[in-house]
Amino acid sequence: MPPAPHVVGTATRSGHRPLLTPAKRDVKIGQGRETNGAVIFNSFVFCIFAAIFFLGWIVIARRSPNVRWLYLTVASYVFYGYWNYRFLLLLTFCGLANFTTALAIERWPDRKRIFLALDLLANLAPLALFKYADFAIATYDDLARLAGGQGAAPLLRLTLPIGISFYTFMGMSYVIDVYRGELRATRNVLHFMAFLSLFPHLVAGPILRASHLLPQLTVPQRARLWDGARLVVSGYFKKMVIADGLAGAVDALFASPGGSSHCWLAAMMFGAQIYTDFSGYTDIARGLGRFMGYDFGENFDHPYLATSMREFWQRWHISLSSWFRDYVYIPLGGSRRGPRRALLYMAITMLVSGLWHGAAWTYVVWGALHATFVVLERLTGWPARIARLPFGRHLCLALVLLQVLVTWVFFRAASVGQAGHMLATMFRFDFRDLRETLLTHQYECFLLLLLFARHAWVWRMSHRPRREIPTLRFLEPVFFGVVLAACLILRGPGRDFVYFQF
């Protein structure tokens, strides 16, 4: 009989007293919020949903645009409403606000600044209420305590609408593009709602640009079945086998961190888990898009092969980092006002990016650390210098990985205090418990090795000319068939996608 399941994870995490929040709030605000019942890609309900949707799509795909958009919107509403139909109102409000504002900007260009401000308010207010209100209350509470006051203001504990950070950002970018004159506003509300609510990207991205997807939605696209199948299968493998296989161990390791090897393994496993979880989701979303003929673009490009922090951000969550570049960094001033200002704007952008990920100081510190590393890199130019040494690129890769792992500890830890304690333990380099740790987590270590091997292969092939081998092309469906079966046979305990909480 398998051991009795027990609850581990955010709800039971205890640890060290956080720096800025009292011990009773030692769980990240907003984390572990209700996502039960969401139609996640690795659920049986989604399989049924997808089967019905694509059967209908065979008929609908060649019909008029209005019919297609209506079908996509209704299906996406069913997909989202299955989790919590009340939040369809919020999605609809967000969609209509962005749609009408874009039209108003085109109709009355002399008042476009006011319209843009109103639109940003309409998008950011729900985001602030649902995602950041409790964080603000808790922070105010802490400051009041520090000042000798009473504090103890009650938290709102609102249910966070899943995907809110993604669809509000998509909506805002659409309106900003229209404001800048880079995009013509669509006159058809169904067209816009199909873009905003398209179910593959609705709850966890990628954050698509209207300029990229709206034109694709306009004309019937040719379904790319094989391309989509490859992405879907590899996405499921990343999520169900690797990320879910690592999740239990990551929870346990962060719940009761031990010695140095324990903490290093925890950081490495979480680095692998969050990458495979999120890029797995993205791959499935992209694959589903290709089944419909839509191209969502690349969102992850083997980020752990980056040889500089700058390159890391060009490879990790590309749709988000380019969003922040285009709508935060450049409007702030970008590099137009000199290199010093550019560094400042970069740091601000990184901090905002940290806060986007979640309402907790751990995310702020995560953003601040990335900002620090990027700024240091810009100032010293160390990647270029080290790359000139023998095995310099390998060393750069290792150094970037080290920095990223350090930041992941803050991203995953329950509190800043716990992260600090873990990092102190990590850099004590006391590996007496290494053997026991590796033996206890041998399966997870195997998964890490698998991921490492994949990256090593990509690294090796990236330095060689590419040529197609006919035998491999023939064997490709067989290989992916085996991978799909492996997803079912070796799947870990089903979990929500990590990025649902953002």
Place this chain on the structure above:
Amino acid sequence: MIAPELVNSPHRDPSGDDGPRRLAVLIAVAASVMTGYVLLGVRPHKDVRMTDHRLTMVQADWVDAADVVFTGDSRSQAAYVPSAISGTVGCRLLNFGQQGRRYTARYFAAIDRVLDERGSIPTIVMGITPLSLSENGLPYSDQDEIFDPIDRWTTTHLDLFLASLQPMTKWDAIGLVRHGSHRMRRISDCEPDGWVNIERLPADPTAELPKYRSDFQQHRVDPDLEAGLLRQVAKWTTAGVLVVGERSPTSRAMLELEDQLSGFDEQDFARRFRAAGGRWFDGDRAAFDTWDGSHVTRDAALSHSAKLATFVLAERTASALRGPAIRAEPLQ
């Protein structure tokens, strides 16, 4: 012939026109591998008769079904064999132990539902483990009692087939690599009376110890759960129910680990259990054989059940001699 403007188009299928054929091959290969997985029984875990999930569904249908009810977590499931001792005790017995179960008010209410109060001496036998008195245990919930029609139908008709599609756990995968499929087996045989006969090959008397060590680092025995259980024992005994308790049989190593880490003081608990009106069975202090350090083997279960049956019978006879039970208050 592809139109020149389409050659560099991002919307052109780079895999050419054979996408549907390749997708069909992919699905066929995946289906073949899965069929082989099921037919060859690659997964080391085998459910015989019914799965644990179906057993829970069967247990949810028990109403006034037994004169003697065994309760507790998976150790109780493995240790108490109703079919082997019903002759000795001479009444209806059911094992209402459940995997990972924690003693909560909801579970007590479910025990009341199973126990037939109309019998002369309704009896509850409580297997006590530190897990069942800590937050590591699973609380009894709607999920253990309410099954939607689809779940009920599939569990009734497709139970073992669906179980054969279950994935391998990481322990399965490691075991298969280490021991080979012919030597690696974990059989879970659930009987309709609630006994679960567990067999694990190769036996590993230390397998469960690390998990419990880690569990007790997070949650030790909860005094509130202990107090709640003792209050319920007092309530039952006042209501005329014979309540027998014992430390659920397990390996010596597990007992030592629990004594060190769980915060459970057996002697003190037994004293308070008796004070609440219960009878404490500590007549069998043998070192039990287990498959995994936690759950006893079939032989150990049969032998222990026989000794326990003798004790229960003696207590029931003594209770009968003291006169019919007087219900001071209705069972709650």
